[in-house]
Amino acid sequence: MRPSVPTVRMVMEGHVVRSEGRIVDASSTVCVVESSGARLVVDSGSPHVCASLVKALESAGVPPGTVSHLVNTHLHIDHCGCNELFENAKVYAHSLESPPVGVVRVSDRMEILPGVELVPTPGHTRGCLSVFVSAEKRYAICGDAIPTKANYENLVPPAINIDAKLALRSLKAIAWWAEIIIPGHGPPFEVLAKK
Numbered sequence: 163m164r165p166s167v168p169t170v171r172m173v174m175e176g177h178v179v180r181s182e183g184r185i186v187d188a189s190s191t192v193c194v195v196e197s198s199g200a201r202l203v204v205d206s207g208s209p210h211v212c213a214s215l216v217k218a219l220e221s222a223g224v225p226p227g228t229v230s231h232l233v234n235t236h237l238h239i240d241h242c243g244c245n246e247l248f249e250n251a252k253v254y255a256h257s258l259e260s261p262p263v264g265v266v267r268v269s270d271r272m273e274i275l276p277g278v279e280l281v282p283t284p285g286h287t288r289g290c291l292s293v294f295v296s297a298e299k300r301y302a303i304c305g306d307a308i309p310t311k312a313n314y315e316n317l318v319p320p321a322i323n324i325d326a327k328l329a330l331r332s333l334k335a336i337a338w339w340a341e342i343i344i345p346g347h348g349p350p351f352e353v354l355a356k357k
């Protein structure tokens with residue numbers, strides 16, 4: 163039997179609202195990855211989107227209780243604000259994010275499901291993870307390692323970063339591998355040319 167190819171869906175598009183240069187509202191993109199019968203959610207949005215996230219998941223046929231794995235690309239509140247919805251999920255985050263007790267601590271590349279790999283992509287925070295999925299195309303779900311398409315197009319590291327050079331290196335590594343990028347705060351886009 164051929165192993166099944168994973169699938170990737172965005173169930174909620176992330177956003178960032180700025181006013182006079184300051185971020186006044188933000189919530190992350192939320193994705194569902196299915197591989198070998200397991201259901202993985204990447205990031206859970208801000209606390210104020212939890213009700214709409216439940217609706218979005220249910221209309222996608224993914225009630226939160228059926229999710230077996232949850233990955234937080236990092237632990238800023240706009241990426242992990244609705245973690246409690248996923249009561250049956252094993253939760254993963256990078257050890258450098260100082261995750262709470264019970265979370266699986268990731269410190270290196272790690273395949274958590276067939277075709278689904280967690281990859282450290284530091285720079286926005288020390289412990290940023292991206293999720294590389296070998297689906298019908300190569301998808302990188304990358305949280306704030308690439309917050310928006312504009313960061314990729316202009317080769318600009320995230321404005322909030324702990325190390326701009328490191329962040330740029332991570333951005334390039336993602337763009338080198340991926341065919342489709344799902345940024346932390348926007349819809350998926352295609353990688354057209356390798357930079």
Ligand SMILES: [Zn+2]
Nearest residue numbers: 236238286306
């Ligand atoms: Zn962040």
